[in-house]
Amino acid sequence: MLGSCLGVSGQDDRGHWEWIVAGRVIAMTWAIGLFVANAAAAAPVCAPGQPEMPSMFLPRSEPAEIILEITWLVFGICAVIFVIMEGLIIWAIIRYRQRRDEGDSGEPPQIYGSNPIEFAWTVIPLLIVFILFLVSARGIFEIDKQEPPPGSLEVTVVGHRWWWEFDYGELGFVTANELHLPLTKDGEAQSVYLTLESADVLHSFWVPQLAGKKDVVPGRTNHLWLKPRQMGTYVGQCAEYCGNQHANMLITVYVHSEADFDRWVANQQLDAAQDDSVAAGHDLFMQTACINCHTIRGTVADGTFAPDLTHLMSRSVLGAGAAANTPDRLREWVWDPQNIKPGCDMPSMKLSRHETDLICAYLETLK
Numbered sequence: 001m002l003g004s005c006l007g008v009s010g011q012d013d014r015g016h017w018e019w020i021v022a023g024r025v026i027a028m029t030w031a032i033g034l035f036v037a038n039a040a041a042a043a044p045v046c047a048p049g050q051p052e053m054p055s056m057f058l059p060r061s062e063p064a065e066i067i068l069e070i071t072w073l074v075f076g077i078c079a080v081i082f083v084i085m086e087g088l089i090i091w092a093i094i095r096y097r098q099r100r101d102e103g104d105s106g107e108p109p110q111i112y113g114s115n116p117i118e119f120a121w122t123v124i125p126l127l128i129v130f131i132l133f134l135v136s137a138r139g140i141f142e143i144d145k146q147e148p149p150p151g152s153l154e155v156t157v158v159g160h161r162w163w164w165e166f167d168y169g170e171l172g173f174v175t176a177n178e179l180h181l182p183l184t185k186d187g188e189a190q191s192v193y194l195t196l197e198s199a200d201v202l203h204s205f206w207v208p209q210l211a212g213k214k215d216v217v218p219g220r221t222n223h224l225w226l227k228p229r230q231m232g233t234y235v236g237q238c239a240e241y242c243g244n245q246h247a248n249m250l251i252t253v254y255v256h257s258e259a260d261f262d263r264w265v266a267n268q269q270l271d272a273a274q275d276d277s278v279a280a281g282h283d284l285f286m287q288t289a290c291i292n293c294h295t296i297r298g299t300v301a302d303g304t305f306a307p308d309l310t311h312l313m314s315r316s317v318l319g320a321g322a323a324a325n326t327p328d329r330l331r332e333w334v335w336d337p338q339n340i341k342p343g344c345d346m347p348s349m350k351l352s353r354h355e356t357d358l359i360c361a362y363l364e365t366l367k
């Protein structure tokens with residue numbers, strides 16, 4: 001009966017059922033394989049100290065764990081349904097195939113209206129959807145905190161084209177592109193509450209190992225809750241296309257021990273270093289338009305359009321991951337950032353090579 005529905009009853013199609021079964025089995029193996037391979041690819045293969053693969057299958061923070069649990073549950077339920085359904089289809093194809101000794105016996109008997117069957121295939125899916133709904137709702141409720149959990153570290157994240165500003169609010173300093181967090185506070189796991197804002201267009205803050213993706217929307221304030229479980233370096237990126245340098249809008253999150261974090265904070269809170277040996281570069285910087293865009297705390301430079309440079313040397317990258325923060329790359333950047341990050345919002349300042357060297361010598365003291 002089912003054989004005819006699947007179009008394998010005609011004389012010419014005799015024998016085609018083997019192909020259909022083979023096709024089904026290949027499709028099934030492929031679908032399951034794809035998912036499992038994805039999960040397996042997340043296995044850490046990096047050198048020590050290097051960030052792990054930024055995979056949602058390697059959660060290192062409570063909300064990311066909750067999301068992965070829901071993922072596995074949904075996958076498990078779908079996998080069971082998939083295997084049962086495919087099994088029944090393959091069984092039907094084989095069981096009801098047209099055999100050689102049977103002629104074309106015309107249309108198979110048609111059966112209408114079986115209440116128990118109708119009932120079963122209405123109620124079972126309803127139950128499954130209901131369970132999935134409840135589990136997802138509970139997960140969303142746990143993750144989506146409207147108020148900072150008590151004792152949270154609060155940081156305001158501002159998405160700019162094409163870099164991230166991290167404002168540590170009460171702690172009294174602002175930094176860029178690299179978010180530093182403590183694993184614990186007074187021995188207890190530290191919860192982190194991010195307030196997400198945009199300075200221009202839509203962006204999206206996404207560090208897959210720490211939390212789900214959250215859009216950063218102009219004119220609107222969103223929140224994201226993190227609770228890291230393990231020290232380490234976690235990478236992420238802007239996940240909403242925001243213009244030509246969107247791909248160079250990376251995020252690095254460092255989760256430190258409490259003592260290391262406190263040391264980092266104490267350094268960030270200091271005003272910029274003053275070193276007379278680089279006075280020429282300092283003066284040149286302060287006389288150039290650099291100060292309209294950049295802040296260096298403790299100097300006249302108080303621009304807020306661009307990354308705060310007070311402790312530039314405490315960061316490992318320039319231009320939100322466009323280049324490593326090495327002396328050579330820094331010179332290239334200050335000489336003409338458009339070579340490194342074409343289209344970015346810092347123009348070439350048309351300095352001479354000598355002026356570039358002087359300014360960079362000064363910037364290199366901003367530890």
Ligand code: HEC
Nearest residue numbers: 161162163289290293306307318319320334344345346349
């Ligand atoms: C018109 C505003 C503007 C001016 C003027 C300007 N910059 Fe920038 N600068 C930016 C912006 C915007 C960025 C971030 C670009 C990005 O990552 O997309 C930036 C990034 C940088 C960075 C990298 C910071 C980081 O953490 O990634 C350095 C270093 C820097 N500028 C130095 C300078 C110096 C030195 C001058 C003066 C010679 C200067 N800038 C003048 C806007 C400006």
Ligand SMILES: [Cu+2]
Nearest residue numbers: 238240242246
């Ligand atoms: Cu983007």
